[in-house]
Amino acid sequence: MKEKQFPYESYDEAYYEHIASQEEHNWLSHRWRMRWLDEMLAVQPAERVLDMGSGAGVVSKHLAECGASVEGVDLAQAAVAVARRRCRGLTVRFTACDAAHCEHLESNGFDKVACCDLIEHVHDETMLGLLREAWRLLKPGGLLFVYSPNRKHWIERMKHRNFILKNPVGHIRVRTVEEVVDALKTCGFQIVRVARPTSMLPVVRYLEWLWIRLPIYPPLAVYRVCLLARKACP
Numbered sequence: 253m254k255e256k257q258f259p260y261e262s263y264d265e266a267y268y269e270h271i272a273s274q275e276e277h278n279w280l281s282h283r284w285r286m287r288w289l290d291e292m293l294a295v296q297p298a299e300r301v302l303d304m305g306s307g308a309g310v311v312s313k314h315l316a317e318c319g320a321s322v323e324g325v326d327l328a329q330a331a332v333a334v335a336r337r338r339c340r341g342l343t344v345r346f347t348a349c350d351a352a353h354c355e356h357l358e359s360n361g362f363d364k365v366a367c368c369d370l371i372e373h374v375h376d377e378t379m380l381g382l383l384r385e386a387w388r389l390l391k392p393g394g395l396l397f398v399y400s401p402n403r404k405h406w407i408e409r410m411k412h413r414n415f416i417l418k419n420p421v422g423h424i425r426v427r428t429v430e431e432v433v434d435a436l437k438t439c440g441f442q443i444v445r446v447a448r449p450t451s452m453l454p455v456v457r458y459l460e461w462l463w464i465r466l467p468i469y470p471p472l473a474v475y476r477v478c479l480l481a482r483k484a485c486p
Contacts, residue, residue, distance in 0.1 A: 263328065263330060263331075264330050265330045265333055265334050267330070268307065268308040268328075268330055268331045268333075268334040268335075269308070269334050271307070271308055272307075272308035272309065272310055272334060272338055275308075275310045280452040280453065281452060282310065283452070284449070284451075284452035285311075285368060285369070285399060286311075286314055288399060288447065288449055288476070288478050289311065289314070289366060289368065289397060289399065290318075291447075292397050292445065292447060292478065292479075292480045293364055293366060293395060293397040293480065295315055295318045295319075295320045295364060296318075296319070296320075297318070297319030297320070298319060298320070298321070299319075299320045299321070299363040299364060300320070300321045300322075300323075300361065300362050300363050300364075301315050301320040301321070301322050301323070301362060301363065301364045301365070301366060302322075302323045302324075302325070302354075302357070302362045302364075302365045302366070302386070302389055303315060303322060303323070303324040303325070303365075303366050303368075304325060304351045304365060304366065304367045304370055304382060304385075304386065305325070305326055305327075305351055305367065305368070305369070305370030305373070306324030306325060306326045306331070306332075306335055306346060307326055307328075307331050307335070307369075308331055308334045308335055308338065309324060309331075309334065309335025309336070309338045309339045309344070309346065310338075311366055311368050312324040312335060312339055312344050312346070313338060313339050313342065313344070315344075315366065316339060316342035316343050316344045317342065320343070320364075321343045322342075322343065322344040322345070323344075323345055323346075323347070323357065323362070324339075324344060324345070324346040324347070325346070325347050325348075325349050325351045325354055326346070326348060326349075326351070327348065327349070327350060327351065328348070329348045331348075332346045332347070332348040351370070351382055351385065352378060352381035352382045352384075352385050353381075353385065354385055354389065357389055358389075359388050359389065360388075360389070360390070360391050360392065361389060361391070362389050362390050362391065362394060363390075363391060363394055363395070364390075364394060364395045364396070364397070365386045365389065365390060365394070365395070365396045365397070366397050366399075367382065367386065367396065367397065367398045367399070367400075368397070368399045368400075369399060369400060369401075370382070370400070371398065371400050371425075371427065371432070372400050372401050372423050372424065372425060372426050372427070373422050373423065373424055374424055374425065375424055375425055376425065376435075379425075379435060380435060380438065380439060383396075383435055383436060383438075383439040383441070384439050386439075387439050387440050387441065387483055390483040391483070392483055392484070392485040393482060393483060393484075393485050394482070394483045395444065395480055395481070395482055395483075396436075396441060396480070396481045396482075396483070397479075397480055398432060398436070398477060398478070398479050398480075398481070399476055399477065399478050400426070400427065400432065400476065400477045401423070401426045401476060401477070402426075402427075402428065402429060402471065402474050402475060402476055402477050403426045403427055403428045403431075404428050404429075404471035404472060404474065405451075405471070405472065405473070405474055405475050405476075406472050406473070407451070407475070408426055409472075412426075427477065428471070428477070429446060429471070429474065429477050429479070432477050432479065433446065433479065436479075436481045440483070440484060441481035441482060441483060441484070442481060442482045442483075442484050443479065443480075443481055444479075444480040444481060444482050445479060445480045446478075446479045447478040447479065448464055448470075448474045448478075449474065449475050449476050449478050450464070450473060450474070450475050451475040452475075459473075460473035460474075460475070461473075
């Protein structure tokens, strides 16, 4: 983003290779994210999809392997270099740029946009810029998938209080589902679906699944902001 959100320039290609390698070795968190991406966005062959904040290209690679034509954008040159190597031979193009200002991409050019684990790294104004850019780039009726930590989940509440767990480096603003929904509506999106995923750990997942169905503060068990929005047709 144009305002510096976190020290992305301090991470080199070795860092992004390490992250991509860990995710691709079937980390539970990676499998969980891909599960919700597939269920919510349901990418089809030949669709044109934008991966906002593409990082080391893990999501872009998955989308391309589903048959989509993918554009990935990320501010970090090192991340783009790793993503290009990891996605060689697939229908993916990566550009190092501000994801809120994709001037090289035409308006109304994409069927779908994936915004996975990005908005927690930016302040409110920058998030709104990202969402407005997604709206510009989507075709009328196009879909946007947002996946991000939920501030009300018990793990995030522990991180916020520095109790055992700590927030990952670069997490600027972890939001609630309601805050993200309000931001999407402000930018002209219609909400299609709001999912309530539990965390990925087997036993914990079952306990959270039960908790969500109780009347005692169910957001405590909702692991991620996970929602689908549509660019309204004129």
